[in-house]
Amino acid sequence: xxxxxxxxxxxxxxxxxxxxxxxxxxxxxxxxxxxxxxxxxxxxxxxxxxxxxxxxxxxxxxxxxxxxxxxxxxxxxxxxxxxxxxxxxxxxxxxxxxxxxxxxxxxxxxxxxxxxxxxxxxxxxxxxxxxxxxxxxxxxxxxxxxxxxxxxxxxxxxxxxxxxxxxxxxxxxxxxxxxxxxxxxxxxxxxxxxxxxxxxxxxxxxxxxxxxxxxxxxxxxxxxxxxxxxxxxxxxxxxxxxxxxxxxxxxxxxxxxxxxxxxxxxxxxxxxxxxxxxxxxxxxxxxxxxxxxxxxxxxxxxxxxxxxxxxxxxxxxxxxxxxxxxxxxxxxxxxxxxxxxxxxxxxxxxxxxxxxxxxxxxxxxxxxxxxxxxxxxxxxxxxxxxxxxxxxxxxxxxxxxxxxxxxxxxxxxxxxxxxxxxxxxxxxxxxxxxxxxxxxxxxxxxxxxxxxxxxxxxxxxxxxxxxxxxxxxxxxxxxxxxxxxxxxxxxxxxxxxx
Ligand code: NAD
Numbered sequence: 464x465x466x467x468x469x470x471x472x473x474x475x476x477x478x479x480x481x482x483x484x485x486x487x488x489x490x491x492x493x494x495x496x497x498x499x500x501x502x503x504x505x506x507x508x509x510x511x512x513x514x515x516x517x518x519x520x521x522x523x524x525x526x527x528x529x530x531x532x533x534x535x536x537x538x539x540x541x542x543x544x545x546x547x548x549x550x551x552x553x554x555x556x557x558x559x560x561x562x563x564x565x566x567x568x569x570x571x572x573x574x575x576x577x578x579x580x581x582x583x584x585x586x587x588x589x590x591x592x593x594x595x596x597x598x599x600x601x602x603x604x605x606x607x608x609x610x611x612x613x614x615x616x617x618x619x620x621x622x623x624x625x626x627x628x629x630x631x632x633x634x635x636x637x638x639x640x641x642x643x644x645x646x647x648x649x650x651x652x653x654x655x656x657x658x659x660x661x662x663x664x665x666x667x668x669x670x671x672x673x674x675x676x677x678x679x680x681x682x683x684x685x686x687x688x689x690x691x692x693x694x695x696x697x698x699x700x701x702x703x704x705x706x707x708x709x710x711x712x713x714x715x716x717x718x719x720x721x722x723x724x725x726x727x728x729x730x731x732x733x734x735x736x737x738x739x740x741x742x743x744x745x746x747x748x749x750x751x752x753x754x755x756x757x758x759x760x761x762x763x764x765x766x767x768x769x770x771x772x773x774x775x776x777x778x779x780x781x782x783x784x785x786x787x788x789x790x791x792x793x794x795x796x797x798x799x800x801x802x803x804x805x806x807x808x809x810x811x812x813x814x815x816x817x818x819x820x821x822x823x824x825x826x827x828x829x830x831x832x833x834x835x836x837x838x839x840x841x842x843x844x845x846x847x848x849x850x851x852x853x854x855x856x857x858x859x860x861x862x863x864x865x866x867x868x869x870x871x872x873x874x875x876x877x878x879x880x881x882x883x884x885x886x887x888x889x890x891x892x893x894x895x896x897x898x899x900x901x902x903x904x905x906x907x908x909x910x911x912x913x914x915x916x917x918x919x920x921x922x923x924x925x926x927x928x929x930x931x932x933x934x935x936x937x938x939x940x941x942x943x944x945x946x947x948x949x950x951x952x953x954x955x956x957x958x959x960x961x
Contacts, residue, residue: 464613466638472605472645475634479576479603480650482631487573487601491550494599495543501595501626502539505532508622515618516587517746520611521754521792522709524746530709531587534874538592538892541876546599549897555905560937561918564911571901573601574676575652580643580666582658583757584712584814586612588873589680591619593655593891594633598623600900603632607646609658611757613637644669655899656680657714660812660885667888678889678899680881682812683840684718686833687869688855689730690826691723693845697867698722699733701845705869706818707741707796710756711765715841715863715870719802719809720820721832727822731780731800734818738781738796744789753816755792762794765815769797772808772819777801782816804832812838830858840882843869862886920961929955 467475486494505512513527520527555567577597581590590606597604608616613635620635636642640662647654647669656666657680670677687705689698705717722730746754756762762785769783782797794816802809802819809819823829833842841863846852852866862882863872872878873892881890889899932951939945 464610464637466610467607467636467642467645469645469648472607472636472642473649475605475636476576476578476646476649476651478631479605479634482629483573483575483601483603486598486603486629486632489601491547491599491601494601495546497627498539498542498546498595498599501623501628502536502543504622504626505536505539509536512587512618512622514747516615517754519614520583520586520757521746523751523754524749526709527587527746530874531585534588534876535591535595537874537876538588538595541893542595542599542897545894546897549894550600550901552906561933564914565907565909568906570904570906571600571898572904573597574900574902575602576650577602577604577900578646578649578651578654579604579606580646580654580656580658581606581608581616583609583611584709584714586615587619589657589891590616592876592896593657594619594623596891596896597655597900598628598633600897602652602900604634605646605649605651606633606635607638607643608635610637610639647675651675653677653899655889655891657891663887678881678891679887680714680889680891681840681885681887682814682838683714683716683882683886684810684812684836684838685715685841685843685861685869686836686859687717687720688823688829688833688842688844689720689722689726690829690844690846690851690855691725692847692851693723693726694847695726695729695733698845699730699737701843701869702730702818702820703734703737703741703796705843707738707753707816708870710753710794711796711816712757712761712814713870715873716814717818717843717869718813720818721823721829722820723829724822724824727820731798731820734798734820735780738798738818741796743786743793743795753796755790756794756815757792759791761814762792765794765813765817768808768811768813768815769799769817772799772802772806775806776803777806777808777819804835810836826855830855834858834860837885838882839884840886841865841869841872843867860884862890915960917955917958917960921959926955926958929953929958 516527553569663679663681782795786793796816799819844852856864879890879895880892932948935948
């Protein structure tokens, strides 16, 4: 792969900057029409897009369709339905009596050029959802896809250009971390980054030196809490899918599972049985449920955590080995029991097909364990009683908590996606994702242009008393004091101002 140099990145950003005003001037309706056309093109070419993703990232073809193409088509639907309303001026009614003569509005204007740096695990849906939100709000975009999935990044560019996005308004620069750093240091107006905590911190430091606004969508260690009244069959299927979808390389994966002690043994048994039935293999085979990991480096991280957990007393009930007969990047879906909270596998992001399961005794303890993490991306609670689930969900520190489901919130285009604590800053998807793509301008118009303001110069003893009266008029607790304040302040309007 030829990495784009600093100069090439600067040229791309310069082109984007030149092209952006005309794109913004087109107006939201015409930009929405382009998004609609993109949606039509992608729907028509869904199989081509999914094959490209599976070939480059390895995930099963069904997951490329459902967790990538479908997510993007629905995000386009959300923008088609909501972008014009979102960009409409928003009135800001004034509560203060002194400000009643003014009209206030919020204007949402594009930042200019948005840089997007994206990871390999959802190489299509992550940059596409972010890019569509940036484009529909009038920004130009320069995307730096992961070095492991640059073909998918380029493919996204081709779909957008076919739909009518001008080439200079959406550009793809391919390369590794150095190209990402070049984009970060170029004349972009905002950076939307999705990736690891380590890179996110480096980006935040560099961005701070020039106060570049950034969105950071980082890693997670998402807990799954299976309460004593959960449906065991449903919850164990959820754990297996939630931990192993995309070979566990999902930011919202079930990374640690806590099960009420009364269900623990049966839950493990069910997970093991379901895990053993999974078909691991080539993602292009429609029967495949788990594909290879993205690269051996990632596999070694997973392997090291599992081996360390074993040494510390964890019990491997399924998997726990490479599947060399399938290829060097295949790791068997793994179920671990007897894990403890101190183990690295319960603290650090694993990002592989591993389901570590630990028991708990009380809801209080479950909440404590869920919140015992530097991360706070998402979490799930499993119970037959949705009210009980919601009560617990409110106490979990995370960007998203799902009751009786996992991961699928990423496919809800209206729902904001993002984390707290080390999982990042800012949101993607939905209205909050759109807010990241605009800068808000407050526009204030005074409707009495021929009148000097009451609070301008010409201070003195009388004015001070009038203002005391004015404060009483608005905030005194007793009505009598308010009336007296009104009488004392009345003269302020007529007083002579400088
Ligand atoms: P990564 O941090 O290694 O790389 C992400 C991107 O940043 C790549 O495009 C890479 O080339 C680029 N990059 C690397 N160094 C850079 C630098 N110094 N300056 C600018 N760009 C740089 O992450 P990854 O391995 O590609 O992705 C996996 C990680 O992403 C996991 O931690 C996962 O949890 C996280 N992730 C988070 C979300 C979310 O929405 N919160 C979604 C998907 C993935």
